[in-house]
Amino acid sequence: MTETEMDTTTRNTNAEEILRVSGLSTRFFTQEGQVNAVSDLDLRIERGEVFGIVGESGSGKSVTARSLMDLIEPPGEITEGKIEYNDPDLADAVRDDYPQAVDGEYVDLLEVPADVRESLRGTSFSMIFQDPESSFNPTLTVGEQLAEAVEVQRRASARPRSTRAKTQDYTLASFALSTVLPSREYVSEESRERAIELLEMVGIPDPVERADEYPHEYSGGMLQRAMIAQALAGEPDVLVADEPTTALDVTIQAQILDLLAEIQEETGMTIVLITHNLGVIARMCDRVGVMYAGEIVERGTLEDVFDDHVHPYTEGLLGSIPDLEGARGRLQPIPGNVPSLLDSEMEDRCYFADRCPNAMEDCLDHPPEYDADGSADHEVRCVLAERDYEESRALPEGYFGETERPAADKHADPDRTEEDVQPERAEQPVDDSGGDRL
Numbered sequence: 268m269t270e271t272e273m274d275t276t277t278r279n280t281n282a283e284e285i286l287r288v289s290g291l292s293t294r295f296f297t298q299e300g301q302v303n304a305v306s307d308l309d310l311r312i313e314r315g316e317v318f319g320i321v322g323e324s325g326s327g328k329s330v331t332a333r334s335l336m337d338l339i340e341p342p343g344e345i346t347e348g349k350i351e352y353n354d355p356d357l358a359d360a361v362r363d364d365y366p367q368a369v370d371g372e373y374v375d376l377l378e379v380p381a382d383v384r385e386s387l388r389g390t391s392f393s394m395i396f397q398d399p400e401s402s403f404n405p406t407l408t409v410g411e412q413l414a415e416a417v418e419v420q421r422r423a424s425a426r427p428r429s430t431r432a433k434t435q436d437y438t439l440a441s442f443a444l445s446t447v448l449p450s451r452e453y454v455s456e457e458s459r460e461r462a463i464e465l466l467e468m469v470g471i472p473d474p475v476e477r478a479d480e481y482p483h484e485y486s487g488g489m490l491q492r493a494m495i496a497q498a499l500a501g502e503p504d505v506l507v508a509d510e511p512t513t514a515l516d517v518t519i520q521a522q523i524l525d526l527l528a529e530i531q532e533e534t535g536m537t538i539v540l541i542t543h544n545l546g547v548i549a550r551m552c553d554r555v556g557v558m559y560a561g562e563i564v565e566r567g568t569l570e571d572v573f574d575d576h577v578h579p580y581t582e583g584l585l586g587s588i589p590d591l592e593g594a595r596g597r598l599q600p601i602p603g604n605v606p607s608l609l610d611s612e613m614e615d616r617c618y619f620a621d622r623c624p625n626a627m628e629d630c631l632d633h634p635p636e637y638d639a640d641g642s643a644d645h646e647v648r649c650v651l652a653e654r655d656y657e658e659s660r661a662l663p664e665g666y667f668g669e670t671e672r673p674a675a676d677k678h679a680d681p682d683r684t685e686e687d688v689q690p691e692r693a694e695q696p697v698d699d700s701g702g703d704r705l
């Protein structure tokens with residue numbers, strides 16, 4: 268181990284992990300059979316970092332995000348694993364009733380009742396989505412909805428989580444209470460003012476007037492900003508952003524990413540950023556996990572993944588982003604199809620082997636995660652971490668049957684959104700449409 272590697276190791280043991288996900292599996296029990304959307308997934312998210320999850324369409328990114336937020340609905344189900352959240356007060360509050368859920372300052376959110384999980388939504392965890400329409404009620408003004416979100420936070424901070432309740436009953440009941448949305452008439456003037464502040468913070472011009480408008484009166488980019496404001500109303504520790512810019516045009520995409528980066532810097536919030544776009548990852552993230560077929564197949568720092576990647580899938584993803592010069596690069600989608608995640612069709616091998624230019628006999632066994640060169644965080648689910656590619660061990664052409672043309676990826680339309688988000692960490696000029704945001 269080199270000296271630099273030692274340093275990284277030290278840093279990582281010291282950094283506080285706000286979220287520890289271990290062995291998480293999420294299945295959908297559909298008429299066609301069991302869909303293994305997320306399988307045995309491990310994640311360690313450090314407080315204050317921007318952690319990116321990237322992968323092709325169907326790789327399980329959104330299901331991972333929704334699992335973290337406890338938003339999986341039937342026929343889906345988290346079938347295994349732990350989602351441990353670092354919150355000493357919560358740990359104290361639930362320790363007596365749910366000792367198996369608590370490990371020091373961590374609480375396994377899958378071991379506490381649903382109402383406790385729900386009480387954390389908005390105030391500890393918040394999520395923004397690709398389509399802001401889904402986050403707003405069309406019949407209420409944006410200002411009213413933001414004020415309601417602020418009220419939820421006020422109630423949550425009024426509950427005796429940090430002062431330790433006298434009785435467990437009271438503690439748990441208070442968690443549940445904070446999930447009840449106040450009705451409109453209880454929204455205080457203070458919350459209204461805070462709503463306007465939030466709109467201003469996310470760069471909405473004339474926030475006082477805009478607060479009284481309905482969602483449909485907002486442009487796509489403005490509504491995206493308003494959704495971010497809504498997500499921030501509860502001052503969450505962790506923001507999960509699922510493709511927050513994909514639906515927007517390139518200029519607005521860049522502005523929204525800048526806004527998120529600014530807010531992150533200002534508040535120290537932890538962000539889990541989900542995207543199919545490695546350019547967005549390069550611009551925003553500290554560390555990244557590359558997802559394929561419901562698993563993280565490569566993870567590490569940006570440097571690990573961009574410069575020292577081992578997995579041919581990562582290589583393939585990198586080949587499908589535009590070149591660094593900003594000239595329209597030739598996008599080369601990875602040949603072959605995203606695999607079926609139907610349990611009955613998944614073989615116990617490397618799930619990428621049928622598309623992999625370097626598939627060997629070794630790949631017929633499902634690979635574990637290996638340590639890879641680079642930072643201490645660099646891990647890869649590929650035998651190439653352990654051995655070089657050997658032509659003599661290559662699987663014969665056509666081993667997995669006919670390889671077809673790549674499936675149309677709904678996100679991979681190069682003419683629309685990809686070209687201007689550059690895969691480098693450039694300081695972008697701040698857009699001037701928003702005034703003072705923070």
Ligand SMILES: Nc1ncnc2c1ncn2[C@@H]1O[C@H](COP(=O)(O)OP(=O)(O)OP(=O)(O)O)[C@@H](O)[C@H]1O
Nearest residue numbers: 295297302304323324325326327328329330331608
């Ligand atoms: N409600 C559902 N019922 C059945 N299968 C589902 C459901 N939701 C997701 N899946 C399956 O889970 C797998 C992962 O989907 P997910 O939405 O997480 O992919 P993704 O990586 O977010 O893709 P995209 O980039 O297209 O958003 C897919 O095979 C999908 O078909």
Ligand code: NI
Nearest residue numbers: 328329330509
């Ligand atoms: Ni998705």
